[in-house]
Amino acid sequence: MANKEKNINGDSVNMSNYLIRAKKQSNLLESKIEVMAIKKLETDLISVPDRDPNGVEYTYDAVEFKSDELKTLMGRKGGSFYSNLRDAASRMMQRYIAIEEPESRQFKFNHYYHDVSYNNGTFRVVFENGMQPYIKEIQANYTNLSLPILWSFKTNGAFQLYTHLRSYMYKIDSKPRMGEKQEDQECIVKEYKLSELRVDLGFVNLEEDDAIRAEAKKARPNWDKIDNLDKTPKYKRWSDFYARVIKPGIKEINEKSDIYIREPETVKTGKGGKITSIKFYVQYNTKYFENGGEDVDTGVRTVHADDGIEVVEMYDNMPPEHLNAVMELLEGVDISLKDAEILLNDADDDLEEIRKAYEYVKTIDHVENFMGYMRKAIQEHYADQQQTEVAYGSQERAEVMSGIRETMHSEDVQMAAWKRLQSKDDYPLFLQYLESQQLTEEVFDLAFDTADKIKMYTKWVREAK
Structure with a gap:
């Protein structure tokens, strides 16, 4: 039976079930x-x-990430993550994938990525052309996954177990029946052989040696054999696998996602009663939907940058009274509670900063993107700059200062300003602060452009006072 769900909003992705369930x-x-x-x-x-040996031209599909997005993907608000990214790029380049082909129902063992690199704050992923049927324009047999839910997971066990089990939820016709207890909701049962579950969740290295690769390349691999061939097994015993992977994964899934997993059941076979299979009982999570369904807060959101590209960023949940205060302040402006929370995060929960930014934005004619202007005004402290200009004594002087600020966008001027900041007495203290965030001066210099360096330094100065 094909799984085809409605793509409910921009904060989701359609993932092929063949890819989700690949080894x-x-x-x-x-x-x-x-x-x-x-x-x-x-x-x-x-x-x-690219060109083949005969000179025939063809192309690979690729995408790129910026540093801020990658920090969020790792669940960090700061600190050094560059060595992790370099390691990830190196590992991903070597990744093989055993994927069941739709027509033959047999497994095919291929490279997943043609090239993966990380340079100067940009992470590039180039897919192998053989992966196109599973990654682009998926029309059938897919699962619509919530990106905020995926970004919120802190353990790999939760991430992998969630995506696998979520891909079978199409078997339940409707979302949970409100008012009924969780245990009374409709349920699906998914049984895995223990050896295959370990492979599915990524705890067996398919690239470890020739014997494993040879078995994985078969049309119908023997997962018991592959599991036994693994020379560096992790959590081989069920008790360890359950305690370290399954149990904490279920806990995180039940707390953060739209599905609820009951206590799994073990299936024993043979005279010794060896555990050979695991049964998962999965329902839609009533608590998730009672709290607003897809609008539930997970600590991560997808937003549109100025260039229209979607990026992800972390945020803090704000008290209802603070959200209401923003809504009252901006009465008459068409914004949502989510928008109010974004502004509060930008302003470090300071209502006065939002008020000043709002007064500034009201002086601008023809504001097409209110939230865009407001966020920029808060982040760049435009209202404070405007007050400084007026303090110089005249509208003419204010216009001159505005012109100076506009020229500050040029790289030459920014570089000169940055060099002046580097000569300040407190700059060594700023470097110590970077070190405390596990960010060396060399990495800082390579990964951030001049404007971002200035912003980080000035923010540090404000917070240090």
Whole structure:
């Protein structure tokens, strides 16, 4: 039976069930990069040209990420993550994937990525052409996955178990019946052989040696054999696998996602009663939908940048009274509670900063993107700059200062300003602060452009006072 769900909003991605259920080893960061790369193929596809030995031209599908997006994918608000990204790029380049072909129902063992690289704050993923049927324009047998839910997971076990089990939820015709207890909701049962579950969740290295690769390349691999061939098994015993992977994964899924997993049931066979299979009982999560369904807060959101490209960013949940205060302040402006929370996060929960930005934005004619102007005004402290200009004594002087601010966008002027900041007495203290965030001066210099360096330094100065 094909699984085809409605793409409910821009904060979701359609993932082929063949890809979700494919056999591959992947840690949490790599899995999040994979999902975001597939999402970006919808709008930010890059075609990489190449030629075959006969000179025939063809292209690979590729996407790119910026540093801020990758920080969020790792669940971090700051600190050094560059070595993790370099390691991820190196590992992903070696990744093989065993994927069941739709027509033959046999497994095919292929490279997943043609090239993966990380340079100067940009992470590039180039897919192998053989992966196109599973990553682009998926029309059938897919699952619509919520990106905020995926980004919120902190353990790889939760991420992998969620995507696998979520891909079978099409068997339940409707969302949970409100008012009924969780245990009374409709349920599906999915049974896995223990060896195959370990492979599915990425705890067996399919690239470890020739014997494993040879078995994985078969049309119908023996997963018991592959599991036994693994020379570096992790959590081989069920008790360890359950305690370290399954139990914490279920806990995180039940707390954060739209599905609820009851206590799994083990199936024992043979005279010794060896555990050979696991049964999962899965329902839609009533708590998730009672809290607003797809609008539930997970600590991560997808937003549109100025250039229209979707990026992800972390945020803090704000108290209802603070949200109401923003709505009252901006009465008459068409914004949502989510918009109010975004502004509060930008303003570090300071209502006065939002008020000043609002007064500034009201002086601008023909504001087409109110939220865009407001966020920029808060982040760049435009209202404070405007007050400084007026303090110089005249409208003419204010216009001159505005002109100076506009020229500050040029790279030459920004570089000169940055060099002056580097000569200040407190700059060594700023470097110590970067070190405390596990960010060396060399990496800081390579990964951030001049404007961002200035912003980080000035923010540090404000917070240090």
